[in-house]
Amino acid sequence: MTRQRQRGLLAVAALALLVWVALTVPLASGQRTLVLRDVFTTHLPLKAFGAEQLRQGRIPALNPDWGLGQLYRGNPNTVSFYPGNLLYLILPFWSAFNLHYALHWLLAALAMYFLARSLRQSKAAALMAAFTYAGGGWVLTSLSFYNILTVSAWWPLVMVGAVRGGRRGVAIGGVACGMALLGGEPVTAALGLVPLAWVAMLRFGPRRGFALTGAIGGIGLAIALPQAVATLKTLSFTVRGAGLLAPTGAFHFHPLRLLELMVPFPFGQPGDFGPLGFWAPAAVPRLPYILTLYCGAIGLALALAATTRRRSAALLAVAGLLGGWLGGMGGDLAAQLSGGLARSPEKFLFWFALTAPLLAGWGLERVLGRPRRWAFSSFIAGALAALAVVATLFLGLGAEVTARLQRLIPQGRSAGTAEAQVVLWVLSLTLLAVLLPLAGWAAKRRSAVGLLLLQMTGLLQLYPLWQTDRVAAFSSPYPWTKRVGAGARVLPGAVESPFGAAPPHYRMADTRYAARSRIAASDLDPAPGILHGLSFPLAPDVDGMHTPPFGKILYWLPQLSWPQRLAWLRVLGIEAMTLTEDPGLAGLTRIDQVDRFGVATYLLSVDDPAPDLWWPRRLLPVASESAAFMAVAALPGAVDTAVVVSPAGGLPADHDSAGQARLICATADRLEIETDSRGGVVVVRRAFRPELIAQCDGERLETFAVDFALLGVRVPPGRRRVVIRAPAAAERISGGISLTVLALALTLGLRRRR
Numbered sequence: 001m002t003r004q005r006q007r008g009l010l011a012v013a014a015l016a017l018l019v020w021v022a023l024t025v026p027l028a029s030g031q032r033t034l035v036l037r038d039v040f041t042t043h044l045p046l047k048a049f050g051a052e053q054l055r056q057g058r059i060p061a062l063n064p065d066w067g068l069g070q071l072y073r074g075n076p077n078t079v080s081f082y083p084g085n086l087l088y089l090i091l092p093f094w095s096a097f098n099l100h101y102a103l104h105w106l107l108a109a110l111a112m113y114f115l116a117r118s119l120r121q122s123k124a125a126a127l128m129a130a131f132t133y134a135g136g137g138w139v140l141t142s143l144s145f146y147n148i149l150t151v152s153a154w155w156p157l158v159m160v161g162a163v164r165g166g167r168r169g170v171a172i173g174g175v176a177c178g179m180a181l182l183g184g185e186p187v188t189a190a191l192g193l194v195p196l197a198w199v200a201m202l203r204f205g206p207r208r209g210f211a212l213t214g215a216i217g218g219i220g221l222a223i224a225l226p227q228a229v230a231t232l233k234t235l236s237f238t239v240r241g242a243g244l245l246a247p248t249g250a251f252h253f254h255p256l257r258l259l260e261l262m263v264p265f266p267f268g269q270p271g272d273f274g275p276l277g278f279w280a281p282a283a284v285p286r287l288p289y290i291l292t293l294y295c296g297a298i299g300l301a302l303a304l305a306a307t308t309r310r311r312s313a314a315l316l317a318v319a320g321l322l323g324g325w326l327g328g329m330g331g332d333l334a335a336q337l338s339g340g341l342a343r344s345p346e347k348f349l350f351w352f353a354l355t356a357p358l359l360a361g362w363g364l365e366r367v368l369g370r371p372r373r374w375a376f377s378s379f380i381a382g383a384l385a386a387l388a389v390v391a392t393l394f395l396g397l398g399a400e401v402t403a404r405l406q407r408l409i410p411q412g413r414s415a416g417t418a419e420a421q422v423v424l425w426v427l428s429l430t431l432l433a434v435l436l437p438l439a440g441w442a443a444k445r446r447s448a449v450g451l452l453l454l455q456m457t458g459l460l461q462l463y464p465l466w467q468t469d470r471v472a473a474f475s476s477p478y479p480w481t482k483r484v485g486a487g488a489r490v491l492p493g494a495v496e497s498p499f500g501a502a503p504p505h506y507r508m509a510d511t512r513y514a515a516r517s518r519i520a521a522s523d524l525d526p527a528p529g530i531l532h533g534l535s536f537p538l539a540p541d542v543d544g545m546h547t548p549p550f551g552k553i554l555y556w557l558p559q560l561s562w563p564q565r566l567a568w569l570r571v572l573g574i575e576a577m578t579l580t581e582d583p584g585l586a587g588l589t590r591i592d593q594v595d596r597f598g599v600a601t602y603l604l605s606v607d608d609p610a611p612d613l614w615w616p617r618r619l620l621p622v623a624s625e626s627a628a629f630m631a632v633a634a635l636p637g638a639v640d641t642a643v644v645v646s647p648a649g650g651l652p653a654d655h656d657s658a659g660q661a662r663l664i665c666a667t668a669d670r671l672e673i674e675t676d677s678r679g680g681v682v683v684v685r686r687a688f689r690p691e692l693i694a695q696c697d698g699e700r701l702e703t704f705a706v707d708f709a710l711l712g713v714r715v716p717p718g719r720r721r722v723v724i725r726a727p728a729a730a731e732r733i734s735g736g737i738s739l740t741v742l743a744l745a746l747t748l749g750l751r752r753r754r
Helices: 003-028 038-055 083-090 093-118 123-134 137-142 146-164 166-183 186-191 193-204 206-223 225-232 255-261 297-306 311-326 333-337 345-369 371-394 397-408 417-444 448-465 479-484 513-522 526-532 548-559 562-571 625-633 729-750
Strands: 032-034 468-470 490-492 576-579 588-596 599-606 618-622 641-645 660-666 670-677 680-687 693-696 699-701 703-706 710-715 718-725
Touching: 003 032, 003 093, 003 123, 003 448, 032 093, 038 083, 038 093, 038 146, 038 526, 083 093, 083 166, 093 123, 093 146, 093 345, 123 137, 123 297, 123 345, 123 448, 137 146, 137 345, 137 448, 146 166, 146 186, 146 193, 146 206, 146 345, 166 186, 166 206, 166 225, 166 729, 186 193, 186 345, 193 206, 193 311, 193 345, 206 225, 206 729, 225 729, 297 311, 297 345, 297 371, 297 417, 297 448, 311 345, 345 371, 345 448, 371 397, 371 417, 397 417, 417 448, 468 513, 479 588, 479 599, 490 526, 513 526, 513 588, 548 562, 548 625, 562 599, 562 625, 618 625, 625 641, 641 680, 641 703, 670 680, 670 710, 699 710, 710 718
Parallel strands: 490 576, 618 641
Antiparallel strands: 032 468, 576 599, 588 599, 660 670, 670 718, 680 710, 693 699, 693 718, 703 710
16 A cells, blocks of 8 residues: 555544544543433433442442432443543543543444454555444444443454454454443343454354353453352342333334435434424334434445355344344244343344445445446446426426325424435435445545545435534433432433323424434423432432332333322422422422413422331222222322232231331442331331341341332331341452453463563
8 A cells, every 4th residue: 555545544534533533532631421312211321320339338228319210330320330430530520421421422432443454454444444434323323322332342353362362352242242231221232242253263163153152251350350240140030030010012112213314314413302303203203222223325335346245244234134034023023032131123234334334344445446346336326316306396306296295204294304305315415315326436546545535425315323412411300309409319201201291392493303302301301301319209210120019010001090109209209390280289389380382381389298117007909900009099198008019918016116227328239227116117118129128136027018009018016227238249250350340351462471
């Protein structure tokens, strides 16, 4: 390669790095934050709680601020054992939180570059692979998934270890695999074993390739042992483990979405609530897991050019597309086979996401070697795209397409959606008509730099996936957050009601996701309410890690009348809530009312909510879970009566109606209670979990579910001190094993041979 070409490639790489810096420096400095999808709905509340606990020297098993004690340590979404969490100890929260996304986005590009180079691709081809991967739909979608991004960033390095082989390769791959498992989502990582085995067999053949895959996976699992142990020991008593998740078919890949390979957003832009927003229930019944497959028009064209020479890679890419489609055909089969962990067949697209960039790199090498045929095909494809634009704009096709599209768009969508979508198609096709002929011209001149620049230009169409907002908009408590005060137990139900009501229609000019996030923050939303001391006893089960009884509460509660709902709100300890309707019910007191963009929103207080624990005056036996749920809904007060499931009609203990209990101290994983009674049951306003241990004077006490989903403890007579805790011995032992394996792997990987 000549010096001039090397300088050109270096300039292109510097340009890509400059784009990354321009986008991510505001995140790292704490001026802006990502907001799209799970960034705010899931990961911000989880990491805010985890960061505060880490500063106190703990990685707790439970999060008492979310759903009465949802799993924390055993939840893969919390990324609780990942070394990157140390950023929260040295940086402000917003900087550490968003720096995770920024650094792993860069790592994804670098890792794919090294993988392509280890597969003996040229520097230009490796840059094409890196741009296609880090700038493609899979990784940009992962920027809204704290843990999926971690797997996506590390996995090409896992594959690098398999390609290198030997002691050092196994060490590199094993450590990278361990980081992916510690910081990532286990289903995506498990799917990554197939591409891992593919590159290992491609390099060393089936026998040695399988051995390498097993060695790398084994080391990775040993490094991630604390996370695996914490998840497996508690998974069975979760909504996921009980198989209560939504059917997997809701997240399967529809074949119509293959259009995304040519046009980035053929079904509208996610994260927009106006005419440009997502509109296509015919293709997907809900917003898809992977927002777009688009990997750049030039990258796709180059990948197609490599398929005849790299058939195994092409087959793996096609298998990913088929797996995403077929995985949703069996209903809940995937969830059942995975113990509740898998519910999104679209994750099979990880295979396509990993192999398509490599094919693009190999395709670049082939095209630069024999450019004529590919250049001719590019000119023809560009001409066809231009013809489609001309037919739409000047031959009346646009009006016909708009009319047909209007019949497909559901009622209630924003006016002008069909017209706006046709405009997006025309713009994308116009860009395609320009890029493809230019790519043919660059190929004829054997200009790798030109092809790389054209690929970057095409990927800029995915900019709508980069949605941020000013941190200053969320750093200070909103008026209603100040009104209820730090430590308040709240239920935000104005933007998205927990009672099954349709979301309100805000009449606002700003239709971006960030604008809705600000409205939600005004209505006591966890993002950023949890940063300002709010607690969410009736939090939504965003990741399937609530207990099964609590999951049933979320499902059954909308079916109750308002007086019955109020009884449940009291038992769960809700102190304040927001609604877009005032039920006008005694026991719900209106505190404030605000009109936001044409929607009246009410701040209500709940009279006489349950405290952290209480000694009930009597126990009410019922025969079944459903009877217990309805019995709680009929309670006149939160603390006088405790409902206990007892099929035989008896009670679990003689209960002293005059007993007393008080809370001495409480942390996330430990409560100390003092009781004074002739024996009976104390009720703790935490979710019942079988693994929680209650002890008194060294003896273990019986625990069981009270009031359908809360924790009940039977205590002996007298003045007693009861300790309730979540055991952590297994995690401590596995943590020691993990650190030992990590040290050995690093030693073997860095040690030079004599």
